[in-house]
Amino acid sequence: MSDEILINVTPPEIRVAIVENGVLQEVLIERLRRRGLVGNIYKGRICRVLPGMQAVFVDIGLERAAFLHVSDLNAADREKAVNEEIELAFREGQDVVVQVVKDPIGTKGARLTTEISIPSVYQVYMPYAKVSGVSQRIECESERMRLRACVEAFQRDHATGGFIARTAAEGVDEAALRSDMLFLQKLWNSVAQRIKTVRVKTLLHEDLPLPMRVLRDLHRSKVEKIRVDSRETYTRMHKFAKEFVPETVPLIEHYSGERPLFDLYAVEEEIQRALERRVVLKSGGYMIFDQTEAMTTVDVNTGAFVGGRNLEETIFKTNLEAAQAIARQLRLRNLGGIIIIDFIDMQDEEHKQQVLQALEKSLEKDHAKNTISEVSSLGLVEMTRKRTRESLEHILCEPCPCCGGRGVLKTPETTCLEIFREIIREVRQYNVQELLVLASNEVVERLLDEEADMLSELEQFLGVNVKFRAESQYSQEQYDVVLL
Incomplete structure (x- = not known):
């Protein structure tokens, strides 16, 4: 199969999907209120x-x-x-x-x-x-x-x-x-x-709008079709191509089907998967992608893949499959900067070189400049990928308001113990007899159940009465201790 470029247009947003051999490889997004500045x-x-x-x-x-x-x-x-x-x-x-x-x-x-x-x-x-x-x-x-x-x-x-x-x-x-x-x-x-x-x-x-940049920058000889689901955008692209890239004119077509354009190759589903940490390999192995401000880390695991003859062969096959999948995920998620890949430890030097070569070969189609180092003594591969725009995650998502982007929350038990310490601090500072604790449902339930004995002892020790009120809007970490 040849490559296709799908362009989905809505008034506030234009999305471009680059599909190679029926598989989504790259997504470009330009929003009207937040156009990219590169090239300006x-x-x-x-x-x-x-x-x-x-x-x-x-x-x-x-x-x-x-x-x-x-x-x-x-x-x-x-x-x-x-x-x-x-x-x-x-x-x-x-x-x-x-x-x-x-x-x-x-x-x-x-x-x-x-x-x-x-x-x-x-x-x-x-x-x-x-x-x-x-x-x-x-x-x-x-x-x-x-x-x-x-x-x-x-x-x-x-x-x-x-x-x-x-x-x-x-x-x-x-x-x-x-x-x-x-x-x-x-x-x-x-x-x-x-x-x-x-x-x-x-x-x-100002640089060209995204559809015109696609014609200017992403056209390749293997592209069979450039489909766009907006008649107005199709007309503008056709006019631009006729003047500047005449060889692409026969490739551009207006998609008027009832089925959404991105559903042709399950693009919407692939975008959702690209926002998840865990990527499952066909063999049963899996990879974990963690994106931080400093770098992106990729951890490769055998998972449910048990392989065939021996452990080293199982690890080698998993790493080979992962190398190809990583190259695709880097493009799809548009991950840039420093990238650390933790392949499963291999003993055979020949296997290490083959995995590196597989990664390099898979990255050849990547438009972003990248460099790859050798496998370190710890089995890590360090690489860089040029970053010119926000990653897919940063475009489509924002940090969780509950955990602040950490990806984890304090347990109800931890919050309960923090509340106990805050009660002691308030009583000693203000010498009060009654307090009201506002917290999430999970925390209040734990205070009145598993922590009830400790709470009773604390009330007797301090000589105060503590009341509770569950707040549905509070996260598991949030609480307030109010003086009555």
């Missing part, structure tokens, strides 16, 4: 210089100031920052043109760069760059030389700055490539004019 270009103002971090904070008009590190400067700015002393290149109150390379995530502001890059279908234009190049995914040396010659010829005639030929440029004729580069140059010229006239904290250039 702003005229900002430096609000703080941090020499100790070799970074500056830039006000671009967002809720939180954005972060610009010396490593993300363009060539001209880097020359000013001699020996990476960023305070030599920037000062507080200085205006600066920046581009967002990473959306605000959690409590962190957006990540910025001054190395502006504007992508089109076949090229990426970098107006401040001094060199050009060709995508590493194009392996044919003769094709690489052809593309490089085409770019260099255009630069001699028309442009300053640099171009990078994208993977989609492979095999495209020179006329189409030159037209693409000319479009990018005109687009940048319009942005450059705005830089001179607009106020600071102004958006200079």
Whole structure:
């Protein structure tokens, strides 16, 4: 089977599902009220210089100031920052043109760069760059030389700055490539004019809406269909494709079936599963995904899989299956940053290498850049995956108001003991004779049942009368001790 791209459109939200061989591999979500910022270009103002971090904070008009590190400067700015002393290149109150390379995530502001890059279908234009190049995914040396010659010829005639030929440029004729580069140059010229006239904290250039970015970035030769369930969006995509990506026009079709588009490949169910910690493998083994602010951990277990000949073979087969499943889950959940994988311990070095190779091969289709280390002495695999936007969990969910995102609650017994300590504290501080305890149903039931004897002893010891009232809105950890 070939790959398909499904686009589900509702007024407040657009969702894109990338299906490979009938299996959901990736989900992209863009909400009208919270569009991603990656690719947007702003005229900002430096609000703080941090020499100790070799970074500056830039006000671009967002809720939180954005972060610009010396490593993300363009060539001209880097020359000013001699020996990476960023305070030599920037000062507080200085205006600066920046581009967002990473959306605000959690409590962190957006990540910025001054190395502006504007992508089109076949090229990426970098107006401040001094060199050009060709995508590493194009392996044919003769094709690489052809593309490089085409770019260099255009630069001699028309442009300053640099171009990078994208993977989609492979095999495209020179006329189409030159037209693409000319479009990018005109687009940048319009942005450059705005830089001179607009106020600071102004958006200079916004990236394309999600459906158009799909046509620009995600089109691959193996894609058989791009289905969209909105007639209006279909029309806009068709017009865009006809002008910029004509080879995709036959692939785009309007889906008008009564059955919801995402039900064709059980996409809704897969999204729900991607929000769960536990992922069950076909063999009976399972994996546990834990996402924290610092890193994501993946724990692999044999579970119900008992294997065949011996334990080592069972472990090896489970790890091989897990390696393929992990690569899919990383894309599906859009997990980025540091990722630690705890494969089941293997004794055979050959098995370790085969599992690593399986993981690397499965990650080849991933659009996000990733690096994988060797298996450590503890059997852990450390890897990184480039993170530019929020994970699926962070987009669709929020921390539990009861546990604060910890994933666990104090037991009723623990809360009861905390209440006893609070009663002692209140009585000794205020010398009262009667108290009212407000708590959840579970805690009040335990206080009047299993803890009744201890409560009676406490009342006699302190010489107070304690009343209770169950509050249905209270979580298992919440309580209040009120003086009467």
